[in-house]
Amino acid sequence: MSTILITPMNSSGMRILLGPQTWVRCSAGRTTGTSILSGQQSTYQQAQRLLFSTSTLVQAKPAKKGSVAVEQKALLGRPSNNLKIGILGVPNIGKSTFFNALTNSSVPAENFPFCTIDPSEARVVVPDSRFTWLADHYKPEKETPAYLTVIDIAGLVRGAAQGEGLGNAFLSHVRSVDALFHLCRGFDDPGVMHVDGTVDPVRDLETIHYELLLRDIDWLQKVHKEYQAVAQKLGGGSGGTAVEKKKREDLATIAKCLAWVEDGHDIRTGDWTNPEIEVINQQYLLTAKPMIYLVNISEHDYLHLSKTTLPAIDKIQDWIDEHHPGDMLIPFSGSFENQLSLFNDSPEDKQTVLEDASQQVGATITSALPEIIVRGREALNLQQFFTAGPGEVRAWTTRKNMLAPQAAGVIHTDFERGFIMAEVMRMEDLKQLGSEAAVKAAGKYYSKGKEYVVEDGDVIYFKFNVTNNKKK
Ligand SMILES: Nc1nc2c(ncn2[C@@H]2O[C@H](COP(=O)(O)OP(=O)(O)OP(=O)(O)O)[C@@H](O)[C@H]2O)c(=O)[nH]1
Numbered sequence: 273m274s275t276i277l278i279t280p281m282n283s284s285g286m287r288i289l290l291g292p293q294t295w296v297r298c299s300a301g302r303t304t305g306t307s308i309l310s311g312q313q314s315t316y317q318q319a320q321r322l323l324f325s326t327s328t329l330v331q332a333k334p335a336k337k338g339s340v341a342v343e344q345k346a347l348l349g350r351p352s353n354n355l356k357i358g359i360l361g362v363p364n365i366g367k368s369t370f371f372n373a374l375t376n377s378s379v380p381a382e383n384f385p386f387c388t389i390d391p392s393e394a395r396v397v398v399p400d401s402r403f404t405w406l407a408d409h410y411k412p413e414k415e416t417p418a419y420l421t422v423i424d425i426a427g428l429v430r431g432a433a434q435g436e437g438l439g440n441a442f443l444s445h446v447r448s449v450d451a452l453f454h455l456c457r458g459f460d461d462p463g464v465m466h467v468d469g470t471v472d473p474v475r476d477l478e479t480i481h482y483e484l485l486l487r488d489i490d491w492l493q494k495v496h497k498e499y500q501a502v503a504q505k506l507g508g509g510s511g512g513t514a515v516e517k518k519k520r521e522d523l524a525t526i527a528k529c530l531a532w533v534e535d536g537h538d539i540r541t542g543d544w545t546n547p548e549i550e551v552i553n554q555q556y557l558l559t560a561k562p563m564i565y566l567v568n569i570s571e572h573d574y575l576h577l578s579k580t581t582l583p584a585i586d587k588i589q590d591w592i593d594e595h596h597p598g599d600m601l602i603p604f605s606g607s608f609e610n611q612l613s614l615f616n617d618s619p620e621d622k623q624t625v626l627e628d629a630s631q632q633v634g635a636t637i638t639s640a641l642p643e644i645i646v647r648g649r650e651a652l653n654l655q656q657f658f659t660a661g662p663g664e665v666r667a668w669t670t671r672k673n674m675l676a677p678q679a680a681g682v683i684h685t686d687f688e689r690g691f692i693m694a695e696v697m698r699m700e701d702l703k704q705l706g707s708e709a710a711v712k713a714a715g716k717y718y719s720k721g722k723e724y725v726v727e728d729g730d731v732i733y734f735k736f737n738v739t740n741n742k743k744k
């Protein structure tokens with residue numbers, strides 16, 4: 273598990289050290305909890321089988337009568353559990369090299385712009401010490417971890433919103449993903465050409481942001497014009513189709529969004545109400561997508577990151593703080609990760625390489641990729657709950673804020689339809705007390721009803737009745 277050290281920063285937030293070389297800075301209040309990372313790599317079987325237990329239950333206390341329900345904040349983005357993160361950036365900066373190292377793939381990564389045209393997709397196991405613990409504890413026949421789906425997309429150049437480079441095709445690839453690793457080049461190498469002639473990560477970040485923003489402005493202007501025409505046609509009367517009435521109702525939110533982007537802000541940085549978020553989610557706006565910034569630095573800089581500050585990284589961080597406060601920055605080295613990935617089939621050799629590198633520089637060197645995967649999944653607002661038993665330990669992916677019956681529906685639609693209750697153990701209780709029996713004996717095995725919001729890391733057994741007739 274990686275250590276998280278917090279050192280004071282300026283007024284904009286805190287600097288957080290994630291192991292010796294990966295650091296991120298984020299605004300106060302946006303730091304995440306316990307790291308779920310595990311350094312262990314293993315191969316997992318993918319068969320699916322579920323186990324259910326009948327057990328002594330502790331009934332969860334019902335909410336007090338008259339208590340005020342706290343409204344859950346709606347999430348920007350598609351309401352799906354099958355979300356994808358794309359790799360975004362200007363051409364020829366190491367996006368495909370990063371994709372290959374991250375997903376153990378071998379898509380072309382050559383030294384010319386627009387080497388990538390069609391997007392590539394791959395899945396990568398999400399490292400999670402809780403899953404590893406469950407697998408060690410239950411010693412199941414099958415292990416099915418959580419995955420992150422990553423898409424390598426084509427490079428974007430200035431003017432893309434007007435059709436430059438791959439233009440609209442590229443932007444439709446960005447539209448099809450749910451969050452973005454925004455990669456920029458921080459390494460100097462005269463052998464690797466840059467489309468703008470020089471290495472300047474902040475300029476590159478601005479290029480991309482400007483194009484995404486232009487595209488959203490263009491889109492919202494069209495939608496605004498259309499909704500405005502409908503609203504004028506309907507006036508305040510009761511006429512019009514349901515679709516037209518909805519457009520009239522949504523016009524105010526569209527106007528608010530348009531003003532926001534025309535002012536130079538990303539949609540995701542706005543403070544939107546839940547009904548506004550519902551309207552925004554219908555528009556698939558590019559600047560609504562969560563973004564994690566990755567700076568590809570040289571191997572030398574990466575290895576010495578814990579000992580020196582890099583002006584390039586500070587400049588990027590300042591730019592993020594000013595324009596996109598709260599977004600995360602993670603430095604990594606594409607060439608270092610690429611070399612490490614050659615040892616993916618031999619974890620011992622990989623460990624030796626890391627130990628050698630650590631000895632050489634006098635600091636603990638680790639791969640940045642596990643942290644990047646975990647942060648990418650968090651950016652997608654995905655979390656996992658577990659089912660565990662001797663047959664299978666499995667991580668199930670849900671969006672955050674999901675109610676127990678919906679989470680049960682991720683396993684099978686029958687579970688949602690016939691949901692009776694969820695028997696829930698908290699992972700911390702299970703780890704601390706050592707076994708399911710001990711958790712039950714301690715009165716920490718809870719029975720939760722259909723209003724229960726599933727928490728990240730819950731170990732759940734669903735009870736359901738499939739003899740119910742389907743609702744017509
Ligand atoms: N020196 C150095 N070269 C790198 C690094 N990462 C990638 N490269 C080189 O940069 C060139 C472009 O790499 P790609 O991974 O294809 O870049 P890309 O961003 O996917 O490029 P497009 O698909 O054309 O947009 C290749 O020659 C890589 O070997 C790095 O960390 N250091």
Ligand SMILES: [Mg+2]
Binds near residue numbers: 388
């Ligand atoms: Mg590429």
